[in-house]
Amino acid sequence: MSARELITEHLDLWTGAVTKKSSGGRGSNGKVELTGIKKLRELILGMAVQGKLTTREASDEPASELLQRISARQTELYTQGKIKKRKKLLSVSVEERYFHLPENWEWTRLGALFDSIISGGTPSKQNPRFWDGDIPWASVKDLGKTKHLDETQDYITEEGLKVGSKLADTGDVLICTRMGLGKVAICSKPIAINQDLKAVKVSPEVSLDYFFLAYTTLDITGTGTTVAGITQDKLISYVIGLPPIEEQHRIVQKVDELMALCDRLEQQTSNQLEAHETLVDTLLGTLTQSENATELANNWARLAAHFDTLFTTEQSIDKLKQAILQLAVMGRLVEQDAEDEPVGNLRQRIAMTKTQLIETGALRKQRPSPALEQAKVPFTAPGTWEWVTFGEITFNRDAERIPLSMDDRRKRSGEFDYYGASGVIDSIDDYLFDCPLLLIGEDGANLINRATPIAFIARGKYWVNNHAHVIDGISEDFLRYLCLYINAISLEPYVTGTAQPKMNQAKMNSIPVPLPPENEQVRIVQKVDELMALCDQLKERLNQASETRNQLAEAVVEGALN
Incomplete structure (x- = not known):
């Protein structure tokens, strides 16, 4: 098979085999490596130096x-x-x-x-x-x-x-x-x-x-x-x-010609990925910008009609996940129920619980929560919801931690998790917390670029280092809702400092939070879990298909060179 036949007969394979780069961030076209075209370039060079791109000439x-x-x-x-x-x-x-x-x-x-x-x-x-x-x-x-x-x-x-x-x-x-x-x-x-x-x-x-x-x-x-x-x-x-020297020149000429073809394929593929990403951004944006339930339903119907062609990359599925989070915390994912307990009752219960914990010594006294700035409220919440500040409704457990050095962790190596801002970083033979808590990263660069998880629930017996805020609440369901919200919004306005940007406790406590009734929080979390599981299944199928394409590209290259 000639080089041109190898390229044209496997064109979909060369342009379709892509790999997500390991760099952090939300994922974009710039975070994708065109693995198939890279393999095609390797194939061209390999065939060139084995004499498979050119013919022999009797005069050489x-x-x-x-x-x-x-x-x-x-x-x-x-x-x-x-x-x-x-x-x-x-x-x-x-x-x-x-x-x-x-x-x-x-x-x-x-x-x-x-x-x-x-x-x-x-x-x-x-x-x-x-x-x-x-x-x-x-x-x-x-x-x-x-x-x-x-x-x-x-x-x-x-x-x-x-x-x-x-x-x-x-x-x-x-x-x-x-x-x-x-x-x-x-x-x-x-x-x-x-x-x-x-x-x-x-x-x-x-x-x-x-x-x-x-x-x-x-x-x-x-x-x-x-x-x-x-x-x-x-x-x-x-x-x-x-x-022969004459064939060396012919080989170089042929390689230049085929590499130029690879350049064109690479540019076309990059343009297609960029256009695809723009289309996904635009259509998902219509969901979160919908003014009412009817408009949201119409926009979702438009997106659902092209679901199979829109969500064909890992990056597009990540963006769908983010849109789901945003819709959830805007009250657009589940219906409101007039029979739910008013949010005011929940706020009173939170305040009473916080007072009791402080009086019994189970929680250190916290600074008064900053007043809610209405100008910072990013959207209109449903009528049964109320806007509050993060500090008003949470119990900060930061002061209870004793961060451990790497030497301490090595000496105490064991079975219990030691958490940092992005998850488990070590295991030790003791634990400080034995309950579900919400951990929120402090690192400003990460909070803006979202290279690692921003907020997650830690369960079981564990320690936490000094790069994450430790947050408690009146229930795990309540913490899970807050986790969804923190992961759904941009935290850039709450990051301070230039040399070592971070989100301090005061800034975190000032974040405006749309608070639904407690029962609706549970419904929201359940719906998000259900949709995220579907997204993960879709991503797994895509990853398997991508791995198969990459393996096929590798096999074609090996077969042509051996």
Whole structure:
């Protein structure tokens, strides 16, 4: 099967195989990796260096003659004193030949193609005379972004070059031999290098572009305990199949053509994902912005009619979950019941319980809750609900904690959970709390970006560290409703500080909360649990389908290269 047939016959597979990146946040197109197209690029490169993209031409000079010409030229350069004596390389063994070699190709070690190789260095960071000059100085962090390198993050002076580095020439290939193994770049101008790089002059008899793409397909494996690296001897011993020079040029041309096709597929797929995300945002937004029950019903019917095409990614399901939370705490998810106990009675009961707990010493006296600012009320709640402040209706248990150091936790390692702002972080042999409590993160960056859970219920026997607020209430159902609300809203207005942004207790207590009757809180929580379970089932099916697509893409690549 030709390369173009492999691409076109599996087009849905290449464009449909995606993987969610592990970075935090709510999820967006930028958080998705186009795994299928990445595999397609690997396939193209793998087929290229095995001669499966191009045909043989009878007029091509055999690679064996090319290698002889390279060797003769290097011998002449050595005789003229222009290069150092070449190290004798071992013949390529049968075990090292990892594919069927096309006609007129030859196995060779990388070192046979190198006219010279140099190592770099780092001028002393303590001497300002060596730095911020006009000579680009490359390190691992500068490689892997572009094929041709002409700009670097750091620059050195002539003095710094003389005492602590080496200069690679235009056209030299820079190869990482430590940390960034596999990274490679071609110098677009003279560039100094550090000790983690080698500057290689590839014989002009070889296509520099072909050498670049062939090197990127090698499996570079390092050794070392702290940082993996390869020696110079290891570098020059790697094996590649060398085509005739004419075929090298044809391969490079074909790869450029197919990579351009991948670029177009990648852009089209990214545009489709972005458009899909915009459509999901827009239609979910109509739900939370509905003015009344009729409008909400109409908007939901419109969304439900296209459910199968809208919620086809993990990110879109996460957004559906968030919309469900928002509808729940706005009173749009379940019906109100006029027979429910008035919220005023619940508020009185909360106030009496708080007073009793303080009088008996079960709860420390808290600062008066701030008055509700009507201007901060974000929406109109149902008529049977009341707006209150978070501090008015909760019991803060922060003062009861004794945060444990890592050393303390290691000494007391055991079976009980030790919670942080994002969940269990350790296990110890003792516990402080033995009841369901609401934990709310303090870290401002997390509260804004939502990289980890914001609020969750902790149950059983456990400790809590000093990165989460510990909140109690009159019942677990009540806490579960508050948990839904905190996770449904933006907490950015309540975050203070710049160096270490956080949500302090005063700001948390000022959050306006729409309080439903107690029975309705239970109905809301039950409905949310039911809908979240359905979302999780849908996400699981999507993940299984995604995993299958990724495995198929991997199988196609392996099948084509073996």
